[in-house]
Amino acid sequence: MIDLNAIVLKYYSKLNETDLLIWEYIARHKKEVSSLTITELAEATNVSRTTISRFVRKLGLTGYSEFKVLLNMSNETLPQSREAFHEACDCLSNYINKQRDKDFGKVCQLIFDAKRVFVYGTGDVQQSVAKQFKRLFLSVEEVVYDFAGTTFDPAMYNILDSNDLIFIISLSGNTDKVLSIARQLKMTGTKIISLTEFKNNPLAELSDENLYIDTTKLSFLATHPNYKMTMPYYLLVELLFIQYAMYKNNRLVLSESK
Template sequence: MLIDEYVLKEYANLNGTDIVIWTYIVANKKQCSRMSIDELAKRCNVSRTTITRFVKKIGLRGYSEFKVLLDWENQGTKTDKINDNMFDTMCDSVIKYVEGQRNKNYDSICKLIYESNQTYVYGSGDIQNAVSEQIRRMFLSGQKIVHNISGVTFDNAFYSLVNREDVVILISLSGDNKEIVNIAQRLKLNGNKIISITDFKDSKLSQLSDDSLYISTTDFTILERHATFKTTMLYFLLIEFLFIKYSIYKRERQLLEVVEI
């Protein structure tokens, strides 16, 4: 299990200081695997007790275990070629992700979608576009119209169409590419609500969002001298979880509204 997955599982329980620590670690994983607890505390401008508390909060027994896992991750998250463990590694990552989602509270995100005047979705890439279209289809079956703003580029005319009562779902793997960040910044200036779906890290897009959902990807090198293969199936699992949670939330809200009447 990777450090990212430990953090993802406990993300809802992390406070602002924990996020600062994790953001530094994500940006400096190789260096952090060689740092003492005092060195890491100094770099994050916190006490060693705070580092220990963070490590235990994400489910590890202590800083030594944290360093071992981080070192292992630095050496082993990318394979040089196909090996016998690749399939098992992928299966394990999916299982751990699903287990982590079991106790996640989706209410705040479901509330944004339920109370929106219009809901839009935009994916910044081929896979993300496919996820956007799947969101549109699933929510339509649940009698919620989600408009998919598909296209190679984002149409600037959209900014004059969307209003403050609308919610925009932005899907990006990194959450840091210039186009998606510019879109989020424009929407925030408009006063729109944003839900982001990204890889698990503290990205610029997630910082601009009112609420965020995350996937945890694993990198594999399938062939030598070939681009790294990154798993993306979790996108589709995540949006199905979201749809189911939304359907439950919608039913409960409608029952309450009937009682109030």
């Protein structure tokens, strides 16, 4: 579907100050403008009919009629956008409710017993989540080492051992690269906890424990028709942090009482 906003951005350099004022008015009153004649729009924006016609042609359109068609199409997508927003909220709400009953005990125990904890993100978003993971766990005096690059230095296989724990954050858990890393880590005895989107994946099978995110494809952007939210990653890491903070406190209290 042709997006009117995208057209304006495409021809933005051709628009003068008056054109931009016209577009600003249209953008703020799309529904009302869709029913206006060219004369009525000219009066509403305090310009002439000729100026409106010139503005429309600068957008590569044949005339005001074509502009009105695209504007109406844009308005028709608004309910879909609202629906996508509600779907996004439902997705996050449902995911949080699922985590309410999840037992994080084994994951927390692996973190607590590990000599060192590492986290590795396989992509841009995953690396950002890894850094958030590192920041959060510092609050409970747990130093987490993260890999800042997209590559996994082979020298790490000589450093890691059975006393270490690594979180691998991957979208599918099914790429050759991440599976090769996981297999070599298993040979060193390193404990692995996977964070993936899909429950049935090879990385999860190679891991000691698995954590999953739920997400859904949303269609509200012409440039990203299958947009996926990244928030579940951050929600999962924060919920795990809260669970671990309580777990560690309980372990320390029990230790002091002996």
